[in-house]
Every structure is written in C-alpha cells, then in structure tokens.
Amino acid sequence: MVSARQFRKDHIDAYYASAIFKYKKEFAVKFRDVCTFVCQDDKHTVKIGEPGFPVAAVERGRKVLVGLNQSMQVGDHDFTKFSLSLSVSFVVDIPQDMEGSFYDGQVYVGLKENVFEPSSAMRHACELNEVLSAEPDNKPVECHYHDGGPDHNIRYPRTQIVQLAYFLHRDLDQLILVQTPPHHSWKNPAERVMSNLNLGLQGVQ
Template identity: 35%
Template sequence: MDLKEQNSILFWDEMKVYFNENSPIIFKRLNEKLISETVLIPIRQLHKDHPDTHYCTVLFQYLREFAILYQQHVLFIYADNKYDKYKVSIEKGINTSTGICNRKTMVFQETPLIAYNHDFTKLSLTPSVIFFYNIFQSIENSFYSEKVFVLFKDKVFQPSSAIRYTTEFYNTILTHHFNNIPPILCLYTDDSSDHRTIFGSVQISLICLFLHENFDILIAMRTALHHS
C-alpha cells in the first residue's frame, strides 16, 4: 500500500497500528531486565581471511623444524612492523612558545631553553619491535622468549624504509650476539610493505645484510596479509 497516495488520516492510523503492535518478542525486549554479559572472542577470529594463510602457517612450521635441525647454528628473529601505525607523542608536559610559527625566539645566551617551538608539538616517535626466538628440541615447545628489543624512530627525519629496518636487524643482532653471530639467519616478519619479501627494495636490503654479515644462509619469510 502506497501511503503517499492516501490521505494523512490513513497514514497516521497505519503508523499507530505499527508502533502499537503487540508482538511477544518486542514486548519481551522492552520489559525484560537486561543482564550485562562479557563475551570472549578469540583474537584469531578478528583476523581477516586470506587465501595464503594456510600456506604461510605450513611454511612457518617448516622454518621452525629447520631451526630445530640446525639449532646450534641458527639465529631466529621475528620483526613486527605494525607499530608503525602508532605515534608516541613526546610533547606532553613541554612548555611551548607563544611566538609565531617558524619564527626565532630571542633569549639571553646564558638563559636555559625552557620553551620549545610550535614545530616540536608535531614531533612523535615510531616504535618497532624485534623478538629473538628460543629454539628447543621439539616443535611442540613455545619458541617465544623474553628477549625483546624496542627501537624508536623520529617520524619526520627517520621515515620507515626497508634498508632502515635491515639496519635495525643488524644493530640488534650485534647488540645481542656481539662477535659470536650464528652463520644461519631465519627472519620472520609481518606483512608490512617494508618487510614484504616480494618487493625489490626488501630483497636488496636483505642481500646487503647477507653479504655484510657474511651469513651462510639467510631465510626470510612473512605472515599472510592481515595476520601479523
């Protein structure tokens, strides 16, 4: 029934019948006491599905089995780049000058600087996380350890790139192993563009790391898309 062609009285009569309909379900929802209930959702159900998920999972299992086979000669690390979406603000609690933006502030030479420019309020740091895996005799054991390195980059002057992350890998490996670096490096990363092994920039960066550190074997893998 097209109410546009009917008069206004019929329209409001139909609306009254609709809203005053005695439906058991609606009546129950309006008069029943609501009980707040906590629902637990596994984090895996929040991941987006991808056709390569199964293959990446199997490859990761093969990589761990390879690491177990050559346990004494393998360095196994995981790099997570999803934190590049976060910004650690550092301007909170900092005095900011009320002067005009991009203008110099005149102070005496012996006066300490206690107020910062407006540009400083735009400054933020970006974290990146690198994990070192423990390699056990059995694949049933957890490979995760408490060896975690968190590095911070300036969002403006240190933008993310494949070669920058490779440099972070190198510095972290030197910090952790000093001069006793294993000859085999197994690298497992997330699906970010700076870690995606199908990109030429990432491949060149990994080749530089392989040659500079004189590894015998370098294996680089990544998770499926949206599964970091």
C-alpha cells in the same frame, strides 16, 4: 588477545603461509646450534605532545579518567606535530623440540622519530645488524619472520636488495625470509610483545 575483527578475515594463502612457518620452525629446531631465529614488527605510531600542550593518551572516542573537580584540557591526536614509531626485534630462544615454546627470548625495541627517521627496509636491516652484533655468538644461518608491511615485504625489489646487502654484510651461509599472509599478522610471535608495550605507554602524554 587477537582482535575479533581479524577472525573474520581470510586469505587464499593462509594455509600455505602457516605450513611454511611450521617448516621454518622445524628447520630452526633441527639446526638450532647454527641458526638464529628473529621476529620483527612495527608498533602503531605513538603521538607525542609538546611542552605545555599535552595529548590525551587514548585515541578519539575513548574515555579517560578525570578528577571530580578537574577539566580535561588536553589535545587529541589530530593536533600533534611529533610522533614516534617503535620497532620490535624478537630474538627467539629456539627450543630443543617442536613441543617447546617459540615465545621465549630477548626483545629489542627501537624508537624512531617519523619525520627525520622514517621506517624503511634499509633502516630495519641496520637496526637488526646492530642487535645481532651485540649477541654473544653470531651464527651463520638466520631465519627472519615478519608481517607483509611495506618495510618488510619480500616481494618488493627494494626489500630484496636490502636483504641481499644484509646477507653479504653479515657474511651468512643462509638467510631465510618468511612473512605472514594479509590479515594474519597475529601469527607473528613479535605481536605478543605489543601488549606489554601498551602497558608501558598507558597514560604517557
């Protein structure tokens, strides 16, 4: 389900970004035998409690279920020292034609501790290299799709340098990078994974 607040957002490049994504999918379908289609996204930070000091599994202002004769003795999210970030890499099973689904494939989720393993363009590239190296066949063409966050924004020189190094390390023939326009991250197929992750994390302190 797309957040209602995103429907009120618009961007001057929304049409062009959607068109480029469509052309990219058509390219992947046409050259599916030599192409790998990957969607990436980071989930919101997950706060972690400490031994003897659990943390409520909901954000501030939300309600939780408590037993009739029990008290809610847990900390809120403002009193945590540890947090994890979940990085999702979605390797799409490219359909035979454009009528097929781009929401089938293999999902890989990486956990990073935010203090000692902060997210960066280099870390994402290394994680993706490990993911694709485990695939049965490494294809010479890769298509990447992600949002415009600071770790993936292809307009940033540091991201361009990392992607160039990734291209050379993977010995690719072609690397195609496309990102969503601002306020339109819901277009990313990797966002479909987040609801399942939310279910898995529900009630975790």
